[in-house]
Amino acid sequence: xxxxxxxxxxxxxxxxxTVVPKEPKEIRILNPYFIREAAFTxxxxxxxxxxxxxxxxxxxxxxAITMALHNCDEVAVAGFGYDMNAPNAPLHYYENVKxxxxxxxxxxxxxxxxxxxxxxxxxxxxTDLTAGI
Numbered sequence: 001x002x003x004x005x006x007x008x009x010x011x012x013x014x015x016x017x018t019v020v021p022k023e024p025k026e027i028r029i030l031n032p033y034f035i036r037e038a039a040f041t042x043x044x045x046x047x048x049x050x051x052x053x054x055x056x057x058x059x060x061x062x063x064a065i066t067m068a069l070h071n072c073d074e075v076a077v078a079g080f081g082y083d084m085n086a087p088n089a090p091l092h093y094y095e096n097v098k099x100x101x102x103x104x105x106x107x108x109x110x111x112x113x114x115x116x117x118x119x120x121x122x123x124x125x126x127t128d129l130t131a132g133i
Contacts, residue, residue: 030063038066043116045109057107062117065126074127080117081132082110 020027038058039045045056058066061080068075083089087100102110117133120126 030067034063034067034070038063042066043109043112045112054106055109058113059108059110062113065117065120069125075125076127076129077133078129079132080128080130082114083132 035058039052039056040047043058043062045058046054048054048056061077065075065077079093082091082099082102084099084103087098089099091097091099091101102108114133117126117128121128121133
């Protein structure tokens with residue numbers, strides 16, 4: 001625990017689960033290296049003295065692409081991209097939050113992330129199957 005923390009879950013933007021209803025063989029842990037590489041090396045987000053938050057957390061989709069680039073010969077994506085011209089469109093397929101909510105995000109820098117993803121598509125590093133990027 002850090003010096004200013006009362007518990008290991010202090011400082012997270014959502015409450016941290018104390019119980020995971022899965023068997024250990026069903027759980028995978030993501031190496032934080034992929035988050036750091038996506039945020040700081042690839043996208044160029046601010047380091048903020050090592051503190052995550054305030055516009056330097058990549059979306060999980062970009063982290064997944066980063067991990068795939070390390071582990072796969074070819075990477076194709078579908079459903080990526082934020083269409084700011086459709087503010088009432090769903091942000092994600094699994095919830096009712098609208099596209100306009102991402103503009104208020106203090107955790108993600110969607111503009112920089114989109115620029116990074118477009119470079120990957122233009123350079124033919126990844127294939128965008130749905131042309132959302």
